[in-house]
Amino acid sequence: xxxxxxxxxxxxETRVLHGMTFRARPGRVLAILGRNGAGKxxxxxxxxxxxxxxxxxxxxxxxxxxxxRPHRIARMGLGxxxxxxxxxxxxxxxxxxDLAARRFPVPPGGWTRDRxxxxxxxxxxxxxxxxxxxxxxxxxxxxIARTLLMNPxxxxxxxxxxxxxxxxxxxxxxxxxxxxxxxxxxxxVEQNFGFATSLADDVVIVSKGQAVWSGGPSDIRADTGAxxxxxxx
Ligand SMILES: Nc1ncnc2c1ncn2[C@@H]1O[C@H](COP(=O)(O)OP(=O)(O)OP(=O)(O)O)[C@@H](O)[C@H]1O
Ligand SMILES: [Mg+2]
Numbered sequence: 001x002x003x004x005x006x007x008x009x010x011x012x013e014t015r016v017l018h019g020m021t022f023r024a025r026p027g028r029v030l031a032i033l034g035r036n037g038a039g040k041x042x043x044x045x046x047x048x049x050x051x052x053x054x055x056x057x058x059x060x061x062x063x064x065x066x067x068x069r070p071h072r073i074a075r076m077g078l079g080x081x082x083x084x085x086x087x088x089x090x091x092x093x094x095x096x097x098d099l100a101a102r103r104f105p106v107p108p109g110g111w112t113r114d115r116x117x118x119x120x121x122x123x124x125x126x127x128x129x130x131x132x133x134x135x136x137x138x139x140x141x142x143x144i145a146r147t148l149l150m151n152p153x154x155x156x157x158x159x160x161x162x163x164x165x166x167x168x169x170x171x172x173x174x175x176x177x178x179x180x181x182x183x184x185x186x187x188x189v190e191q192n193f194g195f196a197t198s199l200a201d202d203v204v205i206v207s208k209g210q211a212v213w214s215g216g217p218s219d220i221r222a223d224t225g226a227x228x229x230x231x232x233x
Contacts, residue, residue: 092130
């Protein structure tokens with residue numbers, strides 16, 4: 001579904017990705033794990049066209065992505081929830097949702113405002129609140145809801161649980177599990193090992209801008225050596 005091959009990218013003169021290679025398969029959840037600064041967010045930003053790939057190939061459903069503009073990449077069906085959540089703080093929950101819904105047509109059986117509110121009823125109670133008044137968990141729910149309204153074929157999440165209380169982490173976990181059950185393909189970057197491995201079908205570990213390990217969630221749970229070496233667990 002999404003395939004990276006030998007991708008290099010970085011910030012100005014600083015190269016961060018040194019030949020990133022992995023693939024995400026349709027209908028599956030791929031977890032990308034790795035220490036702070038390993039290049040996980042840089043990988044996602046490069047996929048989304050927010051940073052240019054200076055070498056290598058990125059393709060989505062067989063079509064090259066690495067020369068496309070970010071808005072084109074989103075139109076092709078990649079929905080991205082960044083680390084920063086990027087909701088509009090000055091707009092209400094309703095306005096944030098409507099803005100997302102208006103930009104993208106709803107395919108048959110697709111995500112509508114009612115459907116995302118069924119997934120996150122808490123947002124329904126907060127419709128008139130401004131983005132700034134939301135808790136971290138509510139902001140994350142809104143960020144995911146907005147992205148679903150774009151009806152992506154692949155949902156890409158960068159550390160959705162960062163900074164959230166355990167009860168909210170649990171809730172986000174269960175909702176992502178619901179999404180997985182619908183067959184939605186996902187790429188999940190996470191520091192929370194338990195969270196990531198319980199959702200993932202496939203795992204790739206990134207270190208110093210390269211994929212250094214790949215396997216299944218049970219493989220990495222059993223491989224304490226790899227955990228210690230690559231994740232510092
Ligand atoms: N805007 C930027 N300008 C310059 N260097 C950056 C920028 N953002 C990240 N970097 C550097 O790129 C490297 C990889 O960062 P990246 O954000 O991809 O890591 P990460 O794996 O997502 O880590 P974390 O788990 O902390 O989010 C780090 O050395 C970081 O300092
Ligand atoms: Mg990051």
